[in-house]
Amino acid sequence: MEDEGAGGDRSSFVIGVIENRAKEVGMAAFDLRSASLHLSQYIETSCSYQNTKTLFLFYDPMIIIVPPIKLAPDGMVGVSELVDKHYPSNRKITVSRSYFDDTKGAVLVKILAAKEPSALGLDTYQKQYYLCLAAAAATIKWIEAEKGIVVTNHSLTVTFNGSFDHMNIDSTSVQNLEIIDPLCSGVWGTNNKKRSLFQMLKTTKTFGGGRLLRANLLQPLKDIDTINARLDCLDELMSNEELFFGLVQVLRKFPKETDKVLCHFCFKTTKATGEVVKPANGRKSQIMIANIIILKSALDALPLLSKVLKNAKSDLLCNIYKSICDNDKYTKIRKRIGDVIDEDAVHARAPFVACTQHCFAIKAGVDGLLDVARRSFCDTSEAIYDLANKYREEFNLPKLKIPFNNRQGFYFSFPQRDIQGKLPDKFIQVMRNGKNIHCSSFELTSLNVRNKSASAECFIRTEACLEGLIDAIREDISLLTLLAEILCLLDMIVNSFAHMISTKPLGSYSRPEFTESGPMAIDAGRHPILESLHNDFIPNNLFLSEASNMVIVMGPNMSGKSTYLQQVCLLIILAQIGCYIPARFASLRVVDRIFTRIGRGDNIESNSSTFMNEMRETSFLMQNVSPRSLIVMDELGRSTSSSDGLAIAWSCCEHLLPLKAYTIFTTHMEALSEMAAIYPNVKVLHFTVDLRNNRLDFKFHLKDGSKHVPHYGLLLAGVAGLPSSVVKTAKDITARITEKDSKRMNINSEQYHSIQMNYRLAQRLICLKYSSQSEDDIRQALENLKDSYKEGRLTS
Ligand SMILES: Nc1ncnc2c1ncn2[C@@H]1O[C@H](COP(=O)(O)OP(=O)(O)OP(=O)(O)O)[C@@H](O)[C@H]1O
Structure with missing residues (x-):
């Protein structure tokens, strides 16, 4: 079979996709390279078709088969329009809805699948999974008609909802995290050398x-x-x-x-x-x-x-x-x-060598008729070479060659300068090719016909022998x-x-450990890609657990927040594909979805569309978050007014806090650190920055607690050339606002202190309950805990 998916990295997926009015989508992805069919059916939860886009990104189809566009209900763009928007038109094929026949799809899957449909969990498929079966029918029918392929019965690997058995990373996050391709912009502080x-x-x-x-x-x-x-x-x-x-x-x-x-x-x-x-x-x-x-x-x-x-x-x-x-x-x-x-x-x-190899690929004696055809092929080939020898002598053409091409067979070729006077009449079909003459003769044409028919006979017989072998x-x-x-x-x-x-220094990568529901702890983790670009990349830790499921990371611009978020996600992906990770130690809870909400630099879109985008992605995240998700949010709410931005960031955090998902949130908004005073499961960390001689010296060290870097915005404004009087007035104003804020924060902190202490006490007691220490050690630990609690010294 001559297929389009043959060449190297090119995609070999043909995808059929159909949706119903209830926003349910059925997809059948047929891989021509690995002879497998992947069926998926799911509810599309966002009007931007995030799930479908994610699957398209995963399969990277060469062809997408869709039914004709129907009027899209309530704002859904419709899969067909989605394909138009995101893929070049040559990849989309619209076929009649009658191709999307679920009953036919069910029969085909039953006949072609290597495993019984019941083993795939598809025994009740026809009613429930009719959409993906309909897509399968259209896809297989198209492949048969257009590619001329018939799949052998019981040979196809069929998987059902395979993608949902794996960690799900939506297409936007794949881009944000630079998993497949690096971003061109400097979102993560990239430079040109950065790879995915x-x-x-x-x-x-x-x-x-x-x-x-x-x-x-x-x-x-x-x-x-x-x-x-x-x-x-x-x-x-x-x-x-x-x-x-x-x-x-x-x-x-x-x-x-x-x-x-x-x-x-x-x-x-x-x-x-x-x-x-x-x-x-x-x-x-x-x-x-x-x-x-x-x-x-x-x-x-x-x-x-x-x-x-x-x-x-x-x-x-x-x-x-x-x-x-x-x-x-x-x-x-x-x-x-x-x-x-x-x-x-x-x-x-080389054409003739290939042709000869081909005629002689089957062993002698396997097929008598093939052996006869071969003899005739050899005789005619020999006669052609003899003819060439004869012409060399007869016409005094010592440099006469006898090349071969698949279209015309053998022909003569000799330098034009070897011809003195008129070309002998024997030569026909004369053509000039640079300094050479290409031609034939009646004798050669007739031998060519015989030689071609002998080789054609060889091919037919070879094909018959091979078909028998391939069937076996x-x-x-x-x-x-x-x-x-x-x-x-x-x-x-x-x-x-x-x-x-x-290729890395010994011991710089370590084996991650996995637990079903334990914490996510990374000791001295490094960014797998950036560490090779920075000689002095600074490692950082992470600790998230069900009792402390949200981390708020603070720090001024350029302090390393976005890099840290990307680093954590990449380490988890590396660990979950079964690879070591760049960290001293890691114990991880298996993540089933990664959501990223990353602010794309202010230069990309206008403020309002950036904000809308941010809200759309956040709403997708909130609707799809699962107890084992990892959410990373980079400066949510910064693209609207500061009060609205803070309110949105705060309320999103409150929405995520009671869930079991783990969240890492980076922000410039210092008021957000108050969450840690009110909610015991929030932890605030900050990136250290030194202020020396009015210059910011970034350390890229993540430390506990929030740290106010005084007026770093004003400092940057001064560096940018704002008049010093303006900067001074701004400093006075901000000093008054911060004074008010810190008073309020102190009050909050006192008010919630006892709740914090009780929560931490409970956390420690649970740890001790599951601890494997000896009774005496536990008794001693309980004594210590009592003292710390009485003295209000329990830190998170
Ligand atoms: N741990 C680290 N060690 C060394 N260099 C780092 C580290 N983390 C980040 N950097 C470098 O610091 C630069 C700024 O990092 P990053 O973009 O993550 O900062 P940011 O706090 O997210 O800034 P912004 O708020 O402006 O987006 C990057 O060019 C990155 O290469």
């Missing part, structure tokens, strides 16, 4: 490995066991050099395209019906041979992989060994190929898809994760 997390990790060697890495970064894992299995494997690779380097070497032996080729055994090309049968040009059998040769090379590399993995200890590597190395079914497939394909067959590019290989299609999956996973873990860690 994907670019940093993309040292994978195969296309499939690179695509798996991208998919993992966009949808990190949620299952602790799977994450730990990958981390155990990394532990082993980091402690066993021989295994690590052995794997690096052996993975190079597998052809780059293995994953694509293995999965393509799932597809059959449709037989042309009612069409004038075209002469066999061998394209189809050439692709089939190329695919089989790649499969043969991959199977030949398997014993080497077995050798390297034989003594591996981690579960993941042991399972890989058991499932693909210690499985004689792969040897049987290899033998089957060896019975039909010549051992020396290789994939050649297809019986074990699940083995091939498993091999493809494993090679991609190994490529990602070995060539990306382990490689990256091995």
Whole structure:
């Protein structure tokens, strides 16, 4: 099959998408490369279609199939318009609504899926999940009609709502966090050298490995066991050099395209019906041979992989060994190929060499008619070379060559200057090509026809032999898809994760620990990308727990707040794809959604649209937040009036506080630090800045409590050239306002002091209850706690 998704990194997804009036969307994403179908059905919670956009970003489709536009109800733009807005028109295909037939979709999934629909949780699918099944019907029908592919029964990997089994990062957050592409603007204090997390990790060697890495970064894992299995494997690779380097070497032996080729055994090309049968040009059998040769090379590399993995200890590597190395079914497939394909067959590019390779790819004796056709092919090829020799002598043309191209077959080529006088009449179809003459003769034309028909016969026979072989290989299609999956996973873990860690100073990356509902604690975490751009990057800590689920980070401009937010998110993503992280220690609660609300510099949009955008993103966040979400908000409310901004920031914090989600909030608004006086589960931190000789010296150290940097705004205003009298008046005004504020804060702090103390006492008692210390130690700790409480010394 000649497919568009063949080339390297290009997307290979065809997506069908449909919605109903209840804002429910059904999506079917068909991957032509890995022969898999991903079905999703969900309620679209925002009128900007965040969930759909996130899935589009994830699949990066080459084609999106939609039904014709219907009048969009209540402000929803409609998926079709969404596609128009965000994707170039050549990617959108509108097909009749009759293509979106859920009953047909259900039947197709049942027939094509490798697993029973009940195993996918789709047994009651038809009623509940009719939208994604309708999308599946349209997608498969389009692929059959336009790509000429028929999927082999029971060969397709079908997943249902796969994306929701993983951490969900909405498309805006993917951009804000620079997961796939770096932002051009200086939102995070970027400079031109800054790369995205994907670019940093993309040292994978195969296309499939690179695509798996991208998919993992966009949808990190949620299952602790799977994450730990990958981390155990990394532990082993980091402690066993021989295994690590052995794997690096052996993975190079597998052809780059293995994953694509293995999965393509799932597809059959449709037989042309009612069409004038075209002469066999061998394209189809050439692709089939190329695919089989790649499969043969991959199977030949398997014993080497077995050798390297034989003594591996981690579960993941042991399972890989058991499932693909210690499985004689792969040897049987290899033998089957060896019975039909010549051992020396290789994939050649030069047209005639490729054509000859192709005619001789099947072993002699496999098909008698093929052997006869080959003899005729050899005879005519020989006769053509003899003819060329004859002409060389007869016309005194020692430099006469006999090149070949697929369109005209053989032709003569010789330098024009070798012709003295008139060109002999024997030569026909004369053409000048630079300093050479290209031509033919009646004898050559007739030999060409015979040679072409002999090769066409070879191709037809070869195709028939290969179809038989491929049908036999297809019986074990699940083995091939498993091999493809494993090679991609190994490529990602070995060539990306382990490689990256091995290039960093020893001990600078550590293995994160995971708990179901524990705190999120990071000790000396660093920004994975910026740390390599700053020689003296300052590490910082994070502590969030159910009893202290909100952190408010304060600090003047340029103190490092946005970098810190991005750092925390990137560390969590790295940890949840099963990689070590740049930190001294980390214990994490699995995050199921990351929400980011990042103010994009004031230069991008007008104030009102920035504010509207901010509110839209905040409302999406509030509607979708889950108990295990991580929310990072950068200066919410700064794009409106200061009183409204503070009110919005305060009320958003109050809305998020009772939830179990963890929130990190950065702000310039000092009044927001009062939240910590009132709510015991809020913690205020600040970035230290020194004020020396009227200059701000940024330390990038995160410290407890709020710290007022006196008049840093006025300081910057002075530096910017505002008259000193204006700056002085501004200082007087701000001093009066701050005096009032600090009085109010002191009153609040006294008023809520006892509640704070009681809360902290309860927190400590809970910790002691679950502590594994001895009875005596606990008794002593209780005594100490009593004293601290009496003296009002309990700090958060
Ligand atoms: N921990 C750190 N160590 C070293 N340099 C840092 C650190 N954190 C941030 N920086 C550098 O400081 C600069 C400013 O950081 P950042 O943009 O995060 O500040 P900010 O407080 O968010 O500023 P603003 O409020 O203006 O958005 C960046 O160029 C970044 O490279």
